[in-house]
Amino acid sequence: MAKILEGPAMKLFNKWGIPVPNYVVIMDPDRLAQLGEANKWLRESKLVVKAHEAIGGRFKLGLVKLGLNLDEAYEAAKEMIGREIGTSVVRQVIVAEMLDHDEEYYLSIAGNRDGSELLLSNKGGVDIEENWDTVKRLFIPLDETPTLESITEAAHEAGFIGEIAERVAKIASRLILCFEDEDAQSIEINPLVIRKSDMRFAALDAVMNIDWDARFRHADWDFKPVSEIGRSYTEAEQQIMDIDARIKGSVKLVEVPGGDIALLTAGGGASVFYSDAVVARGGSIANYAEYTGDPPDWAVEALTETICRLPNIKHIIVGGAIANFTDVKATFSGIINGFRESKSKGYLENVQIWVRRGGPNENQGLAAMKKLQEEGFDIHVYDRSMPMTDIVDLALNS
């Protein structure tokens, strides 16, 4: 899943004829004043200013301001830009026209195994949660395009009437086009608003997920997906991602503040089971990590050093299944170098290390790891005969 910000989503909506309010994305509040001179709507409409960042709960954090005039919008933008929220900094704000409207609707589409499903409701906005059971669902089989008639019928069933039903169906048909052609995974418009006086529609707020794996066939995707972990990435995570983008195989890291059990685990499947084992035994993880696909030793070394620097950790779990083709000796030599380097910098004091692994060159890899005992590491090394996640039990019982 790759979530994209509102700005790029609006741009894609525009491309496919889905009505959006007028909007601008700015990094400098002064730019807003200049844009105000050029754009009538900025001067004459009520405005909404939102932090254009992947930050959850923006409303509560005061990063969404409604009903402003241009001067107030300038002040709001000035206040927001540069604000630090946890590990993130607000760098951009989106300033949009706050359309006076009569009603709020809900419109979304999401992929499933056999195609996709279109959801329609005439009770959008904050009411959608409690009216979830009345949402009209239209299944769209893979590579089939529903007729406008069938969408209109669905709109009627969702409670839309007359011309509004026709207009909503038209917007929905464009949403389907946008979804299909942009390799989207889900698009949720809430609310879709209408001003009945001139029958103007606009998608006031939207969440769009695209399939980042399909980027090779979208030359005009000039954006990057935002963090998939519900907050923006930390510096350490960003560094590991940068390495990940450059190598064969992959290295991944997500920090989980407050935990005391660090994971340095291999394989997309096994790594999750290690996290599970820690949680199931009442422990708390300090991070999630994963190295897979026989990455180069220096990448694993960088991941190791990053993990050793995590604050207040008591244990490091160097776990993994029996690898198919990841070279245990080579990847372990990266981990060993990372441990040595970290120790020389004063990390790893009072940290116990627990190792379980199998795979190509496992004997040499495990033997090398075991030798760290002679260098004063508190390290416990097990081979394939130790059940995979049982080193977590050993760590927590120690």
Added chain:
Amino acid sequence: MSILANKDTRAVIIGGIAGVNAARRMAQFDFLINRPLTVQAFVYPPEEGQQKEIYRGGELNNVTVYSSLAKALEENPQINTALIYIGASRAYQSAKEALDAKGIKLVTMITEGVPEKDAKRLRKYAIECGKIFNGPSSIGIMSAGECRLGVIGGEFKNLKLCNLYRPGSFGVITKSGGLSNEAMWLCAQNGNGITSAVAIGGDSYPGTDFVTYLNMFENDPDTKAVVIIGEVGGTLEEEAAEWLGKEIRRIKVIASIGGTCQDVLPQGMKFGHAGAKEGKKGLGSARSKINALREAGAVVPETFGGLSKAIKQVYQELLKSGVIKPEAELEEALLPALPPSVQEVMKQGDVIVEPLIRTTISDDRGEEPRYVGYAASELCEKGYGIEDVIGLLWNKKLPSKEESEIIKRIIMISADHGPAVSGAFGSIIAACAGIDLPQAVSAGMTMIGPRFGGAVTNAGKYFKYGVKEYPNDIPGFLNWMKQNVGPVPGIGHRVKSVKNPDKRVKYLVEYVTKQTTLHTPCLDYALQVEKITTAKKDNLILNVDGTIGCILVDLDFPEYSLNGFFVLARTIGMIGHWIDQNNQNSRLIRLYDYLINYAVKEEREVPEKK
């Protein structure tokens, strides 16, 4: 018995180097169980027509690379399975072609990062064709004792440790590739091993699902129990639970589901496989999957670590009830060992290989090149120069400061003598003809011989002979030369003479004899010879080749190496000429007719061939 892959499976691999590596791993398995090669062809247009070397044990096979699947199948109609290793942007088209091919029944995709829509379309298309599309992101399929598709099972040693040379009674279905290997190991350690293991891949929309393979395992009489390893996200595990609960099943199901930790993680924080994402309202959560499977009668331990015990318990029950008959284990020593490579055997010290060549001067097997043992960087650090490297590589000795200075001067003096000499002229003509640097320089190089620059070695050689055999008898030496060699190499010059001395010679002789402490018996001898020869004829002076040759002999360089100094020095000049001509954008020279004497027969008629 097995599912999906068996002894009759013959595969084509679509993709480049990763596919070839997989084919090599697959051939190791073929060797282990003594079956014919599984991979019969590759399809990879950039390498069309190449043969890939695939060892089945010690037997070398050449497998052809085709430009298209159609061609591969035309020549190898026995192929019934396709493995897709090609990059994500081409994977869809390749898999679709494979599904279209009449003889291919199974397509399994190893490629990762395939767009979801492509995977969804392939799944749908495979169902319409009545074929199996496994993957994307699948590590492969293993049928113990029958067939290996992909690198599933890892290294050779692991194939044995997991008892994959003979079928057991457990089926394995996983999303993760690494865990498929782990599960095979668990089945071997706690039970009697596997029949087949399938990795369906961790993407959001895999081409197959647990139920597809559960049905196959249910219909495979040798499979008595199936281990499922699933994870949070999607509904495939719930569907498996539904399948299990719907009617009485012959096979036992043991399962482990990853992702329970996500219940307690900060909101929105997700990780793992692409497909490992919880839906709205807890749909597809690990907990709901575990509950559904338990309710349907599957054995689901609380953590992955509990799988060992669960498999053991099911195995013991099946043994007790007689469903599985205990079988004597094979003696591991009876299993074939992979023939080791020459390097491996040599490391063990079990074989002697006569070396093809021998070197005594340099070694780059370490972190950096070493010249006769000295690290290049250390030489630089300690102030040594190119003259010292020459001393080391040509004579295996580090010259003294004085000696280095002499070597440096010899090279500086010989670096170039203008464009008119044959060497430089050769390089210039080649440069004018648009020939690249190395070839143009070697064109000049080919000129070095008896009449140009090649006298250094012989001069050194014969003066050295004179010092040894006629130490105080110059006339005797000259006489011997006259009878056995001819003119003395290193003596005589076309334009220079006693009255018009060669300044380079004068400088070198003075420098060596007056400014250094070098002992110069050979040079002294040559100067004595010169005294006698110039008395006979004014221009029979010691020339530059002779001077250099003698000094180098006095420097203790082997006599056969002496021409090397001229070659090395003049290379600098020839490269200079080539660069110069290129800078000027010089064009090819054609000799003017008036510079050629056409001493040829007059025009005449060609006679009829007899």
